[in-house]
Amino acid sequence: MLKVTNTLTGNKEPFTPINPPEVKMYVCGPTVYGDIHIGNARSQVNFDVIRKYLIYSGYKVTYVVNITDIDDKIIKKSIEEKKEAKEIAENYTQAYFKVMEKLGVQKADFHPKATEFIPDMIGLIAGLIEKGHAYVVPSTDLGKDVLFDSTTFKTYGKLSGKNLEELQEGARVEKNEAKKSPIDFVLWKASKPGEPQWDSPWGKGRPGWHIECSTMVRKILGDSIDIHGGGVDLIFPHHENEIAQCEGFTEKPYVKYWLHNGFIEISGQKMSKSLGNIWKAKAALADYRPEVLRYFFLSAHYRSGLNYDQDILEANKRGWEEFNLTFQRVEEALNSPPVDYPMDLLELRLAIDEVEAKFKEAMDDDFNTPKATAALFDLARETRRVLSQTPRVSVGAKSLLGEALDKLNLLGGILGIVTAERVSIPKEVEELAQARVQMKKDRKFKEADEIRAKVMEMGFIIEDVQGGQFRILPKK
RNA sequence: GGCGGCAUACCCAAGUGGUUAAGGGAGCGGUCUGCAAAACCGCGAUUCGGCGGUUCAAAUCCGCCUGCCGCCUCCA
Incomplete structure (x- = not known):
């Protein structure tokens, strides 16, 4: 109700x-x-x-x-x-x-x-x-x-x-x-x-x-x-x-x-022309992704005041990026061939089953977006936990991760904090990262580190995961 | 002066009578690793501005105090 x-x-x-x-x-x-x-x-x-x-x-x-x-x-x-x-x-x-x-x-x-x-x-x-x-x-x-x-x-x-x-x-x-x-x-x-x-x-x-x-x-x-x-x-x-x-x-x-x-305040002060602290939406959008701004707006209840400070917004940005990473990780897993060993999926199953009810309960309470967001983060954390050791997962895990992704898209879409935008990884970066796997096997670490540095200059980060696999992320 | 709101950990922020006080950021410890990581795990408020009161039970209700803020004039 x-x-x-x-x-x-x-x-x-x-x-x-x-x-x-x-x-x-x-x-x-x-x-x-x-x-x-x-x-x-x-x-x-x-x-x-x-x-x-x-x-x-x-x-x-x-x-x-x-x-x-x-x-x-x-x-x-x-x-x-x-x-x-x-x-x-x-x-x-x-x-x-x-x-x-x-x-x-x-x-x-x-x-x-x-x-x-x-x-x-x-x-x-x-x-x-x-x-x-x-x-x-x-x-x-x-x-x-x-x-x-x-x-x-x-x-x-x-x-x-x-x-x-x-x-x-x-x-x-x-x-x-x-x-x-x-x-x-x-x-x-x-x-x-x-x-x-x-x-x-x-x-x-x-x-x-x-x-x-x-x-x-x-x-x-x-x-x-x-x-x-x-x-x-x-x-x-x-x-x-x-x-x-x-x-x-x-x-x-x-x-x-x-x-x-409620109002947005700037470092605890009302925005006003006389104080010269009007922060235009256009300027905000030049510095931050829209989803980050929405995440920030929704971080407090809509009736409350919302204090803006550079540090606060930066903290929100990091929080959102962590959340957003979940989508990339899950999609990555869904697009990889499955492994054939069993995985412990109980916690994920439970998290999927309760996320929508938790979200609704929060939103039904006068649109409590901070609480609703927390519900989404609980599920996001579970999916990342499953993916923490490997980008490849079992068939059963794939099915559950797909469900989790659907829920996050549906509910996160209501809040507008999900982006469909994915950074495409250039082929060259992909190839370099692939080549680096062999270098590591051959214990040519110096060369491997050079590759990582080079890719970094191209704007991407290579993260090693288990089993000699890697993950490429855009540099922030 | 009148009306209204708020005060929760280092920061942001839920919680509105009853299990261990959500979640995020930062920090610290650890895992993994040749190294690294913005990855993963764990830790973190015996306590909710202060003082009283009601109650078997209060961050949550009542009173007083302190501090901050909004509206009363155009304003999201």
Whole structure:
């Protein structure tokens, strides 16, 4: 039984979708005003894993990740770079997809862009005005603003655990004097001359940030959905406001399970522009394999903070490489002719039999990826143990190793920490290594060592195993 | 000030009332080997920030204290 921690209730609760086996899932995607950083990437990877695990568990998932392609930051950037906002948005949208693809994040079923839903947003805003949840105030020469009237939504604050009085007292200096209450938020924003703009009943303007998610969720998935995800920082005000907009209008529950992932910190500090410690996903991918980054992201529970440090990532890298080596070893054994002596396979048999149950148990517990990974490592260790003495194994062992490999591929694939990529060994290296076997037999160790040194220069390591056999590994 | 989270070995990190406190990295010892190895095996917290309490039983529940962090303003 899958359990998930729901921000709305603050509890870990059984996951029972509204209309099983269907699961409607929406995750906040990027605002495309720049290259995404490693924190955005972590969030998307977390939810990618959650999505894949739900599918593995038999749910029929409809997955939506939006692209915010109109907002203040994009406009600011377009002024700075003297480019159209549209061009900025388009460029960074492509950059985003490129990074996601590299990271093995599967495309969502829908990637709606805010600018493609303007008429729907206008419709929702008009509906909110009609229902008395929103009001219009004068703004620029081109149009008026529309604001959500928070006090009309009784349960405002239920997601973030805040209440209206506290919020009003704690509110910072408010710029917009037209607001009835400082915590009212903008649904529609009048444009200034030269800014991107759309026609509306309130003149030329553009949508507020919160309204886009509400609109696209309703348009694509419906009034009530099962899962809505994003980073912890979105709880307030973004997701709080989405609830107010949708439930204010539909009077139906908007989202059943709110899931929020923790932040990545850089050496214990929050990533921020002022600290100058923003770590871009692109830069991370230049230094590390995607599988290593995913392994790192999944090394802590998704709700926890995740501290980045050079040493920590290096340690994760070594851990992943060890895991990855298992695949190569097993494939090597499967592709070699069998030996005819019996092997002790009891431990491996047991490990294969329990890995999937252990993995499920971990993932069913609010997607406990560190624990799930440990289950995979237990099996990987057993396979390596069988292979420790020899690259060639018995027929029985081959059969079990094949089973183990299938399990590791299946489960590791959900986490996205398995790579299909194999380093091909050049024929010349293979031949040199083969020749070295005879040299060793002839006790020409000096020559044998020279071969090893030469192969090393070519980027490969020769490891001797039992029976005069060898194993070739790429140099790291 | 309000709300919330966290504190487990040298490092990362599971564990949320009851067998020997997962897993990974580093370290150490060993195996194999002509040597080497990033290979394999073994070792490693009588103890879970501190102090009290509840309980037959607590890292796990409660209270207080200390320290760190997030949100309350754009942010994954």
